Amino acid sequence: MVNVLFVCLGNICRSPMAEALFRDLVKKEGLEDQIVVDSAGTSGWHVDSPPHEGTxxxxxxxxVPAEGLAGRQLKKEDAEKFDYIIGMDESxxxxxxxxxxxxxxxxxxxLLDLTDHQKDVPDPYYTGDFQETYDLLSEGCKRLLEKIKEEQL
Structure with a gap:
């Protein structure tokens, strides 16, 4: 089993969007019995909150199905549980x-180190541009799945 964790600051915009996108890709590839997907935030501001309405x-x-998405904070045990921990920006x-x-x-x-784009996924909480975030995450998630299939499956 390959465990993947997407991480952003608050876990209400970028990382839950990436979790939902990646989970959808995994399901479409028929790999849901081989890859587990989750998301978390480095802050504890939005623990148990649903994703941002824009997301x-x-x-x-x-x-893209969004069931089961709820904010949580990154914890030390995540380092032992997850094989890939994917950050949205350098911070x-x-x-x-x-x-x-x-x-x-x-x-x-x-995430965007796997693509030819800018290196940080802009935070739509501040930019308001959820479409840009979706587009960047879509490409990054596709590249990540290719990487995992090459390395692990």
Whole structure:
């Protein structure tokens, strides 16, 4: 089983959108019995909160299921549970490493490093541009799935 965790600051915009997109890709590829997907935030501001309405709206627009998404905070045990921990921006990556220390060293990756795009996924909580975030996450998630299939499956 391959465990994938998407991480952003608050776990209400980017990381739950990525979780939903990636889960949908995994299901369409028939890999849901081989890949588990989750998301978390480095802050605890939105624990147990649903995703931002902008995230839910864009997922609905593209018919991506969003059931079961709820905010949670990254915790030290995540380093042992997840094989891939995917940050949305450089600040997330630094916070992930600070919070998790140097355990068994899962793959900690900034998502857009897998693409030819800018390196940080802009936070739509501040930009208001959920479409841009969706487009960038869609490409990044496709590339991540290719990487996991090459390395693990």
């Amino acid at each position: 839910l709206n864009i997922l609905r627009k593209y018919k 997330n990556i630094q916070n992930i490493k600070k919070m998790l220390g140097q355990p068994r060293q899962p793959h900690i990756i900034r």
